Each structure stands twice: as C-alpha cells, then as structure tokens.
Amino acid sequence: MTDIKARLQHDLQQCRDGLLWKLDGLGEYDLRRPVTPTGTNLLGLVKHVGGIVSGYLGEVLGRPVGDPPPWFADDPDEPNVDMWARPDETSEAVIDFYHNAWAHAAATVEALDLDTTGTVPWWPAEHGEVTLHQMIVLIIRETNRHTGHADIIRELIDGTAGLRPDFDGLPEGDGTWWADYRDRLEQAAHQAAGRPD
Structure with missing residues (x-):
C-alpha cells in the first residue's frame, strides 16, 4: 500500500476496531465501572475518543458533526463528562456516537487533501494552522493511547488481553x-x- 492516505485510513481503522473490541461481551456494569483511582472506564474511553475524533477530524477542518451530543456544550453540567457515561446514556448511544464520529472522519479524510489546513479553536493561537495529515496522526496517537488504557482495564476486569481478536501478540x-x-x-x-x- 503506497498511497499515504490509504495507509493512514487503514491505520485509523485498526485503531478504532481495537478500542471497540475491548467492549465485546461485557455487561453494563463492566462497561462503565471505574477501574482506576481517576475513574477510567471502558465506555468513557469510547465516548472520549468519539469526541476527539469529531473535533480534530471535523470541526478543526471546517466539517463539524451535524448533531453534536449534549456533552459538547461549552459549559457542561458535569466535570470530565466526556470520560464516563451517565446512567441515562445508553451504551448503544455512546457506541453509535463513536461509529458516527468515525464515519464523519472517514468522509473528511476522503474529501480533503492531506495538506488541507484548519485551526484548532481550543489550542492557543500561536499554534497556528494544522493540516489534515497532522490531525490524522494526532488521532492515531490518541486512539492508540486510549486503546492501551482499555487493554489494561479489560485485563483487570476479566483477563482478556491483546491487540485484537485474531492476534493477541502475547506469548x-x-x-x-x-x-x-x-x-x-x-x-x-x-x-x-x-x-x-
């Protein structure tokens, strides 16, 4: 695969699939329960990654998501609201949001050239413009980081570990x-x- 954009899309797909795999087969409690002292939980990680994907591969490049979720509000009523799911937020809704965020991101990557520029409104102005290419790399990094968190959480919940269902990468x-x-x-x-x- 020599096309850079195709390679990046492939890597993005592996990232998103890896994170979602960590949720497979778990009930509502295990999806939501805080496993670390800072409250890290599986469904919250999916919610958070969906949000950063929507921002960096949407709003930053002039392609905001059509119907942002309520936790995107400038003044959310809960601190750290993108890192956990309230009882009235179904796991299906959070996972659907994640799927929709990635579909929107894939359409953005398909529609734009890698050197297309945008600005990150929540970064200091001195950071200047960014490119689609830079934002894809940022999302790959962030998704892999949070998938690593999810891997550890899942292992602590039920012993399931590894990279993906068909290859765990472990001895x-x-x-x-x-x-x-x-x-x-x-x-x-x-x-x-x-x-x-």
Whole structure:
C-alpha cells in the first residue's frame, strides 16, 4: 500500500476496531465501572475518543458533526463528562456516537487533501494552522493511547488481553505459566530495588 492516505485510513481503522473490541461481551456494569483511582472506564474511553475524533477530524477542518451530543456544550453540567457515561446514556448511544464520529472522519479524510489546513479553536493561537495529515496522526496517537488504557482495564476486569481478536501478540502460556512469569518479574523488581524477596 503506497498511497499515504490509504495507509493512514487503514491505520485509523485498526485503531478504532481495537478500542471497540475491548467492549465485546461485557455487561453494563463492566462497561462503565471505574477501574482506576481517576475513574477510567471502558465506555468513557469510547465516548472520549468519539469526541476527539469529531473535533480534530471535523470541526478543526471546517466539517463539524451535524448533531453534536449534549456533552459538547461549552459549559457542561458535569466535570470530565466526556470520560464516563451517565446512567441515562445508553451504551448503544455512546457506541453509535463513536461509529458516527468515525464515519464523519472517514468522509473528511476522503474529501480533503492531506495538506488541507484548519485551526484548532481550543489550542492557543500561536499554534497556528494544522493540516489534515497532522490531525490524522494526532488521532492515531490518541486512539492508540486510549486503546492501551482499555487493554489494561479489560485485563483487570476479566483477563482478556491483546491487540485484537485474531492476534493477541502475547506469548503462549496457561495460567500457571503467567503466574510464574509475574512472580519472576516481581522478584526482579525486588532485586533491582535492593529489597529482599
């Protein structure tokens, strides 16, 4: 694949698929429950990524989403509202928003040249103009970052780990092998810190 735009679209698709895979098979509680001290949760990550995609591959390039969700308001009634789903926000609605954001982004990438410029209204003015190419790279970076968060959260919820359903990228090993591996890492950490085992 030599076409840069096609390569970037391929990478974007892998990013979005990887994040959504982390939600497969979970009930409402596990989709929403905060797993870290800062409240990171799976559905919130999907909601957040949908929002940044809508912004950077929509509004920034003069192609805002047609019907933005209420949490896009300038003065949201909840802090950090894009990082979690309220009880009245269904998981289906959040996932649909995510799909729609990506469809809108794909249409933007298809319609514009990679050197098309825009401005990021929430960045300081001195940052100046950005290009579609830069925004695609930013979205790939951000989506992969949050997919990494989701990977850890999912592993903590039910042990599911890996890159995607058909390739986990992990060494083969049963529960005993992984427990022994983790113990070896713990011992190595103690030794490096000069602590007794």
